[in-house]
Amino acid sequence: MQTDVARLVDSDRGRISRRIFIEPEIYEQELKQIFARCWLYLCHDSQIPLPGDFFTTYMGEDPVLVIRGSDGQVRAFLNVCRHRGNRLCRADDGNAASLTCAYHGWTYGNDGRLTGVPNLKEAYHGELDRERWGLVPVAQLDNHKGLYFATFDPEAPPLHEYLGEMAWYLDTFFDRREGGIEIIGGVHKWVMPCNWKFPAENFAGDGYHVQWSHLSAVRIGSGGDFRVNADPGGRMLSPGNGHSIITVGADTMADPPAPEILAYEAEIRPEMERRLGSRLNVVKPIVGTVFPNLSMLRPTSRTLRVWHPRGPDKTEVWAWVYADKAAPPEVKEAIRVAGVRVFGPSGTFEQDDMDNWQGCTQTARGAVARRLELSYEMGLGHERFDPDFNAWASDHRYSELNHRRFYRRWERLMAGESWAELGS
Amino acid sequence: MVTETGTLVDTDRGLLNRRIFIEPEIYRQELEQIFARCWLYLCHDSQIPLPGDFFTTYMGEDPVLVVRGSDGQVRAFLNVCRHRGNRLCRADDGNAASFTCAYHGWTYGNDGRLTGVPNLREAYYNELDRGRWGLHPVAQLDNYKGLYFATFDPEAPPLREYLGEMAWYLDTFVDRREGGIEIVATHKWVMPCNWKFPAENFGGDAYHVQWSHLSAITTGFSVGSTARPADTNRVVSPGQGHGLICIGPDAFGDAPMPEIQAYERDIRPEVETRLGPRAKLVNPIVGTVFPNFSVLRGTSRTLRVWQPRGPEKTEIWSWVVVDKAASPEVKRAFQLSGVRGFSPGGTFEQDDMDNWQECTQTCRGVMSRRVPVNTQMGLGHERYDPALGASVSDCGFSESNHREFYRRWAELMTNKTALRGAGDA
Numbered sequence: 001m002q003t004d005v006a007r008l009v010d011s012d013r014g015r016i017s018r019r020i021f022i023e024p025e026i027y028e029q030e031l032k033q034i035f036a037r038c039w040l041y042l043c044h045d046s047q048i049p050l051p052g053d054f055f056t057t058y059m060g061e062d063p064v065l066v067i068r069g070s071d072g073q074v075r076a077f078l079n080v081c082r083h084r085g086n087r088l089c090r091a092d093d094g095n096a097a098s099l100t101c102a103y104h105g106w107t108y109g110n111d112g113r114l115t116g117v118p119n120l121k122e123a124y125h126g127e128l129d130r131e132r133w134g135l136v137p138v139a140q141l142d143n144h145k146g147l148y149f150a151t152f153d154p155e156a157p158p159l160h161e162y163l164g165e166m167a168w169y170l171d172t173f174f175d176r177r178e179g180g181i182e183i184i185g186g187v188h189k190w191v192m193p194c195n196w197k198f199p200a201e202n203f204a205g206d207g208y209h210v211q212w213s214h215l216s217a218v219r220i221g222s223g224g225d226f227r228v229n230a231d232p233g234g235r236m237l238s239p240g241n242g243h244s245i246i247t248v249g250a251d252t253m254a255d256p257p258a259p260e261i262l263a264y265e266a267e268i269r270p271e272m273e274r275r276l277g278s279r280l281n282v283v284k285p286i287v288g289t290v291f292p293n294l295s296m297l298r299p300t301s302r303t304l305r306v307w308h309p310r311g312p313d314k315t316e317v318w319a320w321v322y323a324d325k326a327a328p329p330e331v332k333e334a335i336r337v338a339g340v341r342v343f344g345p346s347g348t349f350e351q352d353d354m355d356n357w358q359g360c361t362q363t364a365r366g367a368v369a370r371r372l373e374l375s376y377e378m379g380l381g382h383e384r385f386d387p388d389f390n391a392w393a394s395d396h397r398y399s400e401l402n403h404r405r406f407y408r409r410w411e412r413l414m415a416g417e418s419w420a421e422l423g424s
Numbered sequence: 425m426v427t428e429t430g431t432l433v434d435t436d437r438g439l440l441n442r443r444i445f446i447e448p449e450i451y452r453q454e455l456e457q458i459f460a461r462c463w464l465y466l467c468h469d470s471q472i473p474l475p476g477d478f479f480t481t482y483m484g485e486d487p488v489l490v491v492r493g494s495d496g497q498v499r500a501f502l503n504v505c506r507h508r509g510n511r512l513c514r515a516d517d518g519n520a521a522s523f524t525c526a527y528h529g530w531t532y533g534n535d536g537r538l539t540g541v542p543n544l545r546e547a548y549y550n551e552l553d554r555g556r557w558g559l560h561p562v563a564q565l566d567n568y569k570g571l572y573f574a575t576f577d578p579e580a581p582p583l584r585e586y587l588g589e590m591a592w593y594l595d596t597f598v599d600r601r602e603g604g605i606e607i608v609a610t611h612k613w614v615m616p617c618n619w620k621f622p623a624e625n626f627g628g629d630a631y632h633v634q635w636s637h638l639s640a641i642t643t644g645f646s647v648g649s650t651a652r653p654a655d656t657n658r659v660v661s662p663g664q665g666h667g668l669i670c671i672g673p674d675a676f677g678d679a680p681m682p683e684i685q686a687y688e689r690d691i692r693p694e695v696e697t698r699l700g701p702r703a704k705l706v707n708p709i710v711g712t713v714f715p716n717f718s719v720l721r722g723t724s725r726t727l728r729v730w731q732p733r734g735p736e737k738t739e740i741w742s743w744v745v746v747d748k749a750a751s752p753e754v755k756r757a758f759q760l761s762g763v764r765g766f767s768p769g770g771t772f773e774q775d776d777m778d779n780w781q782e783c784t785q786t787c788r789g790v791m792s793r794r795v796p797v798n799t800q801m802g803l804g805h806e807r808y809d810p811a812l813g814a815s816v817s818d819c820g821f822s823e824s825n826h827r828e829f830y831r832r833w834a835e836l837m838t839n840k841t842a843l844r845g846a847g848d849a
Contacts, residue, residue: 018509198508212529212542356527359511363504366486367455368560368576372502374509375557378547398547 011408014377021195022364027312033414034292035060037153039162041294041306042066045146046182052095052110058308065089069111076150077112077135108135145175157419165239165390172285173296176272179325184336188319190345194357196309203287203295204244205236205402217348223257223300234397237389240424242291242409244402247283254286254299256338264331291409301343302335313361376400433834435827438800445618446787451735457837458715459484461577463586465717465729466490469570470606476519476534482731489513493535500574501536501559532559569599589662589813596708597719600695603748608759611742613768617780619716619732627667627712628659628825640771646723649677657820660812665714665832667825670706677709677722679761687754705811714832723772724765725758736784799823
């Protein structure tokens with residue numbers, strides 16, 4: 001039975017029911033209508049450079065194997081053996097010519113074809129149609145500047161159309177210099193007792209919490225003073241399709257406060273401007289969310305992260321620290337250190353956030369507390385479409401504009417609208 | 425979807441379907457129909473004596489803040505910030521003029537009004553209606569002899585009517601002497617059982633004492649006053665699902681400690697004067713105010729709330745209480761007997777928890793779930809006793825209170841209205 005979410009989300013008035021953060025039926029509907037339809041982030045090209053390289057991840061709660069075949073082509077499949085449905089590949093990443101299931105030994109090539117079935121001749125009498133039982137591929141797979149995305153929906157628009165204007169904003173994080181970015185170190189993975197939408201909306205447009213939630217971390221010098229001090233150039237931007245960006249003024253300092261990083265940023269500025277164009281003289285994107293669950297951040301830390309849903313009140317964070325590939329080793333090291341200090345299971349900022357998101361989720365267990373509407377009214381009516389940014393823009397650096405656009409998109413996808421009906 | 429719980433509880437024949445102890449849908453219905461409607465116990469007046477004093481608790485799974493405003497008035501609210509729904513106050517108790525949310529800094533006065541919104545002028549353009557976004561209050565709050573109760577249902581009858589005849593029985597626990605009671609110990613812990621097992625046990629299960637607690641009684645932690653169905657013992661239902669176990673007026677249920685025995689002898693005339701003639705007929709020693717507030721005077725003196733935490737989890741909040749007018753040595757003796765008998769490591773509590781856990785967990789099986797449980801003891805042998813203002817069993821062991829508890833439960837679960845009077849004796 002499908003819940004009529006239109007009654008639960010009133011983005012025109014900035015009111016949202018807390019039921020969407022706790023009810024199992026709504027969560028099941030999200031897995032189908034959001035996570036089985038949207039383009040979801042898989043991994044970065046630099047993680048699977050060679051033939052046979054693979055990386056295992058999730059799309060919603062679906063386990064997914066991303067693998068570069070021996071032919072050099074990258075493919076993505078459900079990481080599920082077709083015989084009995086066992087999880088096929090157990091490693092986080094690695095290199096393999098083929099993958100063999102731990103249960104009965106069915107074996108798949110790194111192009112997804114079923115190549116080995118023990119006792120095929122005697123027990124299956126040679127009658128099993130192996131062609132039919134290869135790994136199940138995603139419907140579409142594409143790559144934007146090294147970021148691999150996939151969708152399970154064959155009807156979904158192409159990736160560049162899905163990203164739309166957000167592509168340029170992504171470039172300000174991942175394509176600032178020749179060679180793009182690379183992932184530094186491994187992945188931090190951990191589970192938070194909160195609904196996945198709280199972190200997604202927070203990175204999408206919550207500039208407001210920094211001055212208070214992170215006050216102690218800011219005071220000890222972890223960075224983020226750009227939010228505590230006045231910044232008339234800051235804006236919330238919604239470039240369409242539910243994607244969101246938080247910006248500061250073009251000249252506002254918004255990097256991890258390490259001398260190596262600050263010097264590096266000053267040095268590469270001319271190159272960046274040539275590459276990204278004049279919009280960079282007006283606005284500096286610092287945090288954002290690609291709808292639904294990929295977020296990125298560049299001040300205090302440089303992190304790229306996916307909020308994997310794990311039930312209505314659990315989220316598994318997968319967070320990577322990244323740096324410009326062309327940066328010198330000492331800058332990469334400074335970025336790695338800043339990344340681990342500030343965002344990560346024990347990061348000074350991350351801990352503040354997790355505690356709040358947990359409280360926002362768990363108190364909705366109550367039958368009465370669940371009936372409340374939350375206020376997403378900040379700056380309502382004070383947004384306008386700005387052609388310079390090709391995005392909806394707030395009038396003030398604090399606004400819940402992006403939240404409202406995020407939940408509008410969420411509500412329309414949940415209602416099962418077609419991609420044509422959805423528009424941007 | 426509402427489960428037709430009427431078919432699951434057959435109190436006329438004393439049969440209960442075990443689905444009510446394990447199924448998530450039924451549990452959710454309980455949160456709506458029982459916990460969001462009934463009067464639930466919050467805290468004792470002595471815990472929040474001064475302006476600004478607060479205590480955080482739960483009503484069902486709803487977090488609740490009870491706070492005495494600077495104006496001296498006690499109020500209770502959902503302990504939830506209205507902006508993003510974060511838990512507002514994180515402390516167990518304390519004193520505060522205002523409460524500030526950890527996420528974005530929205531601030532509420534200790535009267536619940538939204539007083540502070542960071543960047544109200546620039547970011548909200550002064551357009552946020554602060555009058556609309558104060559803390560969400562309970563529908564009704566009242567206090568009976570220092571015990572604060574609240575309900576989320578504006579249609580619920582007044583507290584005094586909800587308690588009905590149970591009020592006198594509560595007096596025998598909390599109003600025996602001038603000044604009432606005070607708290608000398610607090611324990612909170614989680615048990616892997618459905619909340620109804622402890623609630624029904626304290627509401628009328630004398631039967632288990634002779635067997636479950638045999639070793640604790642043999643060791644000398646208790647006189648085991650309910651362990652034998654003495655002629656004078658009775659199971660008493662004062663209506664509306666409330667229930668008690670009473671021993672004879674001359675029987676002694678407290679822990680066998682010399683200080684306590686001497687104290688009880690000393691104060692008996694005062695207690696009888698205060699409680700009136702009925703105290704010469706019965707001595708109530710354990711009971712449950714429907715749905716999840718229990719009181720105990722046998723072996724230990726405790727007040728406790730069985731906080732539901734899902735179909736198979738219960739968080740106990742237990743307080744050891746003493747008469748405020750008692751001497752320090754007597755209070756110390758009650759504190760010791762309280763912790764020894766009923767607490768996470770209590771000799772009696774451990775026996776009970778193990779049984780309640782298994783009564784719940786075996787329902788996980790689909791076959792076990794289909795087999796009804798039996799609450800037929802003494803069926804048809806209860807009668808209304810005007811002197812006690814209650815329906816009373818014929819024998820010290822009876823499941824008449826269980827049947828009243830589950831009859832009330834089924835009525836509330838199926839009936840959207842008529843909290844008033846339903847199930848009255």
